[in-house]
Amino acid sequence: MSVVSKPMFMNERQRKFREGYIGAISPFYNGIVHIGVMYLVGISAIYYCASQLVAPGWAWLTIIPVAIAGNFVEWGMHFFVMHRLIDKFALRAIYDRHTRQHHQYFTDNDYTIDTTQEFRIVFFPWRVLIVLGIFGTLFGYIAAKIFNPNVGYILYITMVGHYLLYETFHFCCHVKENWFVRNLPFVNTIRRHHAAHHNLGIMMHKNMNLTFPIADWALGTSDVKRSLLGTLFNGFDETHIDPKLKPIIKKFQDSHVQEEKVTLEGPILSSDEQQILRA
Ligand SMILES: [Zn+2]
Ligand SMILES: [Zn+2]
Secondary structure (H helix, E strand, O other), rough: OOOOOOOOOOHHHHHHHHHHHHHHHHOOOOHHHHHHHHHHHHHHHHHHHHHHHOOHHHHHHHHHHHHHHHHHHHHHHHHHOOEEEEEEEHHHHHHHHHHHHHHHOOOOOOOOOOOOOHHHHHHHHHHHHHHHHHHHHHHHHHHHHHOHHHHHHHHHHHHHHHHHHHHHHHHHHHHOOOHHHHHHHOOOHHHHHHHHHHOOOOOOOOOOOOOOOOHHHHHHOEEEOOOHHHHOOOOOOOOEOOOHHHHHHOOOOOOOHHHHHOOEEEEEEOHHHHHHOOO
């Protein structure tokens, strides 16, 4: 049955992980404060930069290359940092939080949340926005020197806007199904795309985008095989899923396989499966 319309089913393994994770959340954690501050700071930064623009005109074109580059950075961070252990302090923490926690908490059997306390496992910590703000300022400053201040501010707006879109889209992937996530173009596409990414068999190789699956399409890591437009507007459609992936996806939805062949570092794959996933 399709990953987006089947009823959620949590097995023992996932249930135990969730119990442990929720039990360890600090009593001082508040999900609304967590995301409230993130959106307030992000939107204020965008508002400030927009208020500094003076007749930007052609400078608005800055959005196009920056957004496309951002899409590939999003893919690269997810593929090479969040799913490949780099044993250096901050990078290891990112891997830990994503592969060892986020992907154990959510699988394609059950990828939804029930409470605002669970925002902790869905949204990045504040330090990610701070790091992004620092890089945005640096790149914005360089762009302002090379071109003009408008370009610098628009670059910054695009970077922070992309981040807020990432968090919002990812949130839409993990809420309970509703009319909005089922029908809104792009949101429905990313919800199915990301639910498929949470399959414990393909999670280390497929569907790395979280906003628009452009880099996944370009780099051949989308689970659906169709044109760029088809991929972007795929919605909940599952008819174009690569037939070679289907046996792997099905296998890793099984509780016994998960018990035996899934570790905190991802699935234990046969060499045939690895070959298919790397193709
Ligand atoms: Zn997720
Ligand atoms: Zn992932």
